[in-house]
Amino acid sequence: MFTNSVVSYPNRGNFGNNRYRGNCTGHIIVDLIETYLPAGGLFVDPAIGGGTSLDVANSMGIRYFCTDLHQGFDLVKDDLAKTVGEQADLVFFHAPYANMVVYSGHMWGKRGEPHEGDLSRMNDEQFVAALQVCLFNISDSVKPGGHYGVLMGNQRRKGQYINWSSLVERLAPDPLVDEIIKIQHNCVSDSTQYQQKKLVRIAHEKLLVFKKRPESDVLTWLHHDHEALRISVTQGIERAIRRILQCASFTSEQLVGLILARAPHYSKSLILKVLKECPYIIYDNGYFRLK
Numbered sequence: 001m002f003t004n005s006v007v008s009y010p011n012r013g014n015f016g017n018n019r020y021r022g023n024c025t026g027h028i029i030v031d032l033i034e035t036y037l038p039a040g041g042l043f044v045d046p047a048i049g050g051g052t053s054l055d056v057a058n059s060m061g062i063r064y065f066c067t068d069l070h071q072g073f074d075l076v077k078d079d080l081a082k083t084v085g086e087q088a089d090l091v092f093f094h095a096p097y098a099n100m101v102v103y104s105g106h107m108w109g110k111r112g113e114p115h116e117g118d119l120s121r122m123n124d125e126q127f128v129a130a131l132q133v134c135l136f137n138i139s140d141s142v143k144p145g146g147h148y149g150v151l152m153g154n155q156r157r158k159g160q161y162i163n164w165s166s167l168v169e170r171l172a173p174d175p176l177v178d179e180i181i182k183i184q185h186n187c188v189s190d191s192t193q194y195q196q197k198k199l200v201r202i203a204h205e206k207l208l209v210f211k212k213r214p215e216s217d218v219l220t221w222l223h224h225d226h227e228a229l230r231i232s233v234t235q236g237i238e239r240a241i242r243r244i245l246q247c248a249s250f251t252s253e254q255l256v257g258l259i260l261a262r263a264p265h266y267s268k269s270l271i272l273k274v275l276k277e278c279p280y281i282i283y284d285n286g287y288f289r290l291k
Ligand SMILES: C[S@@+](CC[C@H](N)C(=O)[O-])C[C@H]1O[C@@H](n2cnc3c(N)ncnc32)[C@H](O)[C@@H]1O
Pocket: 016, 017, 020, 021, 022, 023, 024, 025, 046, 047, 048, 049, 050, 051, 052, 053, 068, 069, 070, 073, 074, 075, 076, 094, 095, 096, 097, 103, 104, 117, 118, 119, 120
């Protein structure tokens, strides 16, 4: 059971195939189940890889449903709830970390032949879109009040830090209730990526736990997302104006001109509305300045 938001399991335990690339320790799944699965509840893993969660579930004697793309189930295309036959109390999803480890045609399937649904065979844009579809699918497969945990690591690529776990947090349609930081042991990248370079070693993954909102589905999410976007555009303008006014005072014409010269997709009327309603600035002698 989780008692701390930072966990470390130096031994992965005798669960699943430890030679399956990207496999995880079974101990984190044991802790997840002990923390979130109610007695008699159903545990689901739609991407079991080398079968770690399957072995964990068997050893704990719980009800479970475990599958993977290599078993014919595609989380990007197939409805998880329908495939399982009932809603789950807890879902564990250990997704590929984008293309860090390639699965179809490499870990399974015909050598060199990618599977079109394989999340690890997509470019970044396709991966982000498919990951969100997977999260919607998982959310809809969980009982209201139930939980799903997504284990995700971050990546360094050509000097850039790609924060896939933050992305999961933004893409999931339900509220985050726990963030478990798992210290990584024995990574393949330890021996390759960091040997000669002066780079900070990425030594953690995150297990993000979400609680399924009652009465929510993808259309509720779509409605809220539109509202959030509208608010974020207005907030963006307001915060930019506050920053600009830290440097000097401006007339409304000057401010509008400054913004539209570099960000022409904003509307003049919206900028003027934000100027009028912003509680942090005042109009003084024809000029706007910070209060
Ligand atoms: C990080 S691995 C899971 C490792 C597993 N937790 C273990 O300990 O062995 C990710 C898995 O996602 C699977 N996968 C990729 N795309 C998928 C999809 N569209 N639907 C279901 N599984 C998928 C891959 O086949 C791979 O086994």
